[in-house]
Amino acid sequence: MSDAFQSWGRFPRAARQAAHPIVWQTDRLPATSGTLLPYGQGRSYGDSCLNEGGTLLTTATLDRLLGFDAATGVVRCEAGVTLDTLLRLAVPRGWFLPVTPGTKFVSVGGAIANDVHGKNHHRAGTFGRYVRRFELLRSDGSRRVCSPEENPDWYEATVGGLGLTGLILWAEVQLRPIHNPFVLTETVPLENLDAFFAVSRESEPDHEFTVAWVDSLARGRKVGRGLFYRGNFAPPQFDGLPLAKSHLSHGSGLAVPFDMPGFSLNRLSVAAFNALYYRANVLKRGQRLQHYDPFFYPLDAVQGWNRIYGRDGFLQFQCVVPHATARAAIQEILERSAREVPSFLNVLKTFGGVPSPGWLSFPRPGVTLALDFANRGERTWRLVAELDRITREAGGAVYPAKDARMSAESFATYFPQLERFKAYVDPAFSSSFWRRVTVAPAVQPAALPLQEGAPLPAVPLRSSL
Amino acid sequence: MKKVLVLGATSAIAQSTVRLLAARGASLYLVGRNATNLDAVAKDAATRGAAKVEQQALDLNDTAAHEALVERATQALGGLDGALIAHGVLGDQKACERSWVDAEQVLRTNFLSAASLLTVLANRFEAQKAGTLVVISSVAGDRGRQSNYVYGASKGALNVFLQGLRNRLAPSGVAVVTVKPGFVDTPMTAHLPKNKLFASPDKVARGILRAADGRKNEVYVPGIWALIMLIIRSIPEGIFKRLKL
Ligand SMILES: Cc1cc2nc3c(=O)[nH]c(=O)nc-3n(C[C@H](O)[C@H](O)[C@H](O)COP(=O)(O)OP(=O)(O)OC[C@H]3O[C@@H](n4cnc5c(N)ncnc54)[C@H](O)[C@@H]3O)c2cc1C
Numbered sequence: 001m002s003d004a005f006q007s008w009g010r011f012p013r014a015a016r017q018a019a020h021p022i023v024w025q026t027d028r029l030p031a032t033s034g035t036l037l038p039y040g041q042g043r044s045y046g047d048s049c050l051n052e053g054g055t056l057l058t059t060a061t062l063d064r065l066l067g068f069d070a071a072t073g074v075v076r077c078e079a080g081v082t083l084d085t086l087l088r089l090a091v092p093r094g095w096f097l098p099v100t101p102g103t104k105f106v107s108v109g110g111a112i113a114n115d116v117h118g119k120n121h122h123r124a125g126t127f128g129r130y131v132r133r134f135e136l137l138r139s140d141g142s143r144r145v146c147s148p149e150e151n152p153d154w155y156e157a158t159v160g161g162l163g164l165t166g167l168i169l170w171a172e173v174q175l176r177p178i179h180n181p182f183v184l185t186e187t188v189p190l191e192n193l194d195a196f197f198a199v200s201r202e203s204e205p206d207h208e209f210t211v212a213w214v215d216s217l218a219r220g221r222k223v224g225r226g227l228f229y230r231g232n233f234a235p236p237q238f239d240g241l242p243l244a245k246s247h248l249s250h251g252s253g254l255a256v257p258f259d260m261p262g263f264s265l266n267r268l269s270v271a272a273f274n275a276l277y278y279r280a281n282v283l284k285r286g287q288r289l290q291h292y293d294p295f296f297y298p299l300d301a302v303q304g305w306n307r308i309y310g311r312d313g314f315l316q317f318q319c320v321v322p323h324a325t326a327r328a329a330i331q332e333i334l335e336r337s338a339r340e341v342p343s344f345l346n347v348l349k350t351f352g353g354v355p356s357p358g359w360l361s362f363p364r365p366g367v368t369l370a371l372d373f374a375n376r377g378e379r380t381w382r383l384v385a386e387l388d389r390i391t392r393e394a395g396g397a398v399y400p401a402k403d404a405r406m407s408a409e410s411f412a413t414y415f416p417q418l419e420r421f422k423a424y425v426d427p428a429f430s431s432s433f434w435r436r437v438t439v440a441p442a443v444q445p446a447a448l449p450l451q452e453g454a455p456l457p458a459v460p461l462r463s464s465l
Numbered sequence: 466m467k468k469v470l471v472l473g474a475t476s477a478i479a480q481s482t483v484r485l486l487a488a489r490g491a492s493l494y495l496v497g498r499n500a501t502n503l504d505a506v507a508k509d510a511a512t513r514g515a516a517k518v519e520q521q522a523l524d525l526n527d528t529a530a531h532e533a534l535v536e537r538a539t540q541a542l543g544g545l546d547g548a549l550i551a552h553g554v555l556g557d558q559k560a561c562e563r564s565w566v567d568a569e570q571v572l573r574t575n576f577l578s579a580a581s582l583l584t585v586l587a588n589r590f591e592a593q594k595a596g597t598l599v600v601i602s603s604v605a606g607d608r609g610r611q612s613n614y615v616y617g618a619s620k621g622a623l624n625v626f627l628q629g630l631r632n633r634l635a636p637s638g639v640a641v642v643t644v645k646p647g648f649v650d651t652p653m654t655a656h657l658p659k660n661k662l663f664a665s666p667d668k669v670a671r672g673i674l675r676a677a678d679g680r681k682n683e684v685y686v687p688g689i690w691a692l693i694m695l696i697i698r699s700i701p702e703g704i705f706k707r708l709k710l
Contacts, residue, residue: 021652021655023652024499024501024502024505025501025502025505026499026501026502061477061652064505064506064508064509065508065509065512065513066505066508066509066512067508067511067512068512078505089512089513
């Protein structure tokens with residue numbers, strides 16, 4: 001039993017959880033009376049990578065590169081290989097990840113299981129679209145190579161399949177070419193939400209990467225005040241830049257004073273940070289050339305930043321709402337959180353219409369918003385439950401990789417292919433998340449719509465205590 | 466080391482070392498027991514930049530095959546200037562106490578097969594008057610303890626063998642490097658509770674290459690084990706035999 005394998009938000013905590021390292025593709029899955037769940041790098045925030053009372057199949061040692069074709073940009077690797085390792089291999093040879101989340105410290109298996117998205121979703125869609133093939137190992141010992149052509153149903157169930165259809169052993173990913181490791185970026189200040197919509201619309205045709213940071217405490221007409229970042233990979237031989245310096249250290253991106261003694265995330269410090277961040281970055285408006293690292297992975301510069309939230313951890317909430325209802329729903333979510341529990345970091349972006357092969361994929365056309373909340377117990381959970389309700393009523397969806405609180409009712413609404421998916425779940429596999437969102441509403445009070453002020457069902461804050 | 470024979474290439478420490486050698490563009494001849502797993506290690510090395518990777522699945526307890534193995538490796542890489550002996554088993558001390566069959570297996574794999582390989586390699590390296598022999602031993606070989614003296618004896622014998630070999634090969638310019646890792650966090654030790662003394666295979670691999678590059682004689686990795694073993698070795702036997710170690 002180990003306390004070492006937690007999720008990124010460190011909430012909820014799973015205390016009674018065994019870890020079984022998978023070292024070789026030839027390994028057999030352990031026989032156990034409990035349930036199994038693959039575990040990558042634990043960069044999911046809530047409980048989708050946890051298996052309280054069961055066993056985690058850890059893949060950090062399933063990390064071999066199996067081949068790279070520098071002519072076609074196809075890489076084949078074991079599922080535990082991290083995106084960081086792929087970048088180290090590919091960038092010097094002129095290739096980049098087709099889609100990348102905001103951290104490079106995730107495994108390929110985890111990126112497939114959550115069908116992750118990046119700043120180029122409006123153009124490229126999800127990571128799963130670039131996975132050409134993978135091999136799936138089931139608890140009955142069967143192995144299947146899956147691709148859009150071979151075993152396509154298993155392929156579609158497993159992309160975005162939350163680790164429940166079996167263990168991915170290896171995968172083949174199509175990378176995209178780049179000329180150099182630099183991104184030509186531009187920062188545009190945003191007055192409010194309307195400006196966000198206008199700048200998004202105007203930027204998307206010409207910019208591969210778009211994302212906005214918004215001030216989490218702005219209220220009223222200022223809601224949505226923030227900074228819009230857009231960029232493209234730099235053209236060849238841009239201004240004769242010294243490409244040799246391709247591993248520049250992080251000179252920019254977020255400089256959060258994480259190690260300040262007694263630094264606590266209260267309304268005041270969140271306000272101070274947001275104001276500072278705005279002022280520091282608004283000065284950098286206009287175009288500049290940035291190494292890909294601080295552009296795509298600003299938070300990776302500070303190892304273990306999730307620990308600033310202290311023992312109780314934090315919750316992230318990420319939703320997507322369709323364009324038709326986005327304006328009102330995003331406004332309401334931002335205002336509520338500003339009023340009730342200030343979020344530390346708010347990120348806003350539009351998703352495009354490029355479909356994903358995954359049945360349970362989260363991205364869909366609309367606007368996506370991510371918020372970070374320090375876990376302050378019931379107050380935070382009630383807010384997150386409310387945001388879940390707003391999302392549902394707006395016809396949107398909540399991202400399982402970031403979730404610790406969505407209701408079972410919401411989950412079923414968000415993922416209409418759920419019933420079809422269930423037939424592909426490995427009978428020996430399960431997760432804390434899966435049990436939480438698939439129990440019948442009658443036995444899980446959390447699934448009932450919450451009334452204002454109603455006490456939340458008991459979920460132990462720290463089950464280890 | 467540019468053309469390296471790696472014995473026990475699927476062990477965690479060897480794999481990490483292979484990755485570092487591959488990144489330097491070395492040519493590698495990898496030997497391990499399980500052909501499928503060995504293939505994954507070979508592909509990994511090739512993808513990470515090894516100039517050339519050849520592999521052969523073999524049970525190294527088959528000492529009769531050693532001469533041919535080294536010959537094939539030399540042919541395949543067009544010469545050999547380094548060898549890493551990394552295969553070994555931890556064994557089960559209790560089982561070894563109950564049955565000689567178990568104890569013999571540990572001694573055979575950890576000492577006899579290594580001694581056989583070293584005999585073949587030493588003669589070749591001595592003749593070419595160049596090369597580096599790197600052997601992964603263990604701190605357990607420094608003093609016998611009730612908890613793992615069979616394993617310890619296999620490594621202790623290996624250490625003495627290597628001392629003699631080093632002495633013999635010094636005039637011909639062949640380096641013999643004895644690496645003594647402490648606790649390493651590998652599948653071999655997966656069942657043991659971990660503490661601060663456990664090092665990652667990557668850290669150990671870096672120590673191994675540093676020792677090989679520096680043509681060192683005996684090194685502890687991580688270095689803290691030199692101090693720990695100094696203390697352990699200096700406890701008088703009269704006291705030591707009553708300790709629970
Ligand atoms: C700072 C930060 C920024 C992020 N930004 C983004 C973003 O921009 N976009 C986005 O989409 N996500 C983002 N995420 C979330 C992250 O990308 C996903 O949660 C990702 O799936 C984590 O991968 P992991 O290897 O850590 O997997 P884990 O969190 O360990 O596991 C994730 C899921 O994958 C399954 N899994 C893992 N390995 C395998 C395998 N071999 N076979 C089958 N299933 C497996 C697990 O069972 C689990 O269901 C971010 C996370 C962080 C911490």
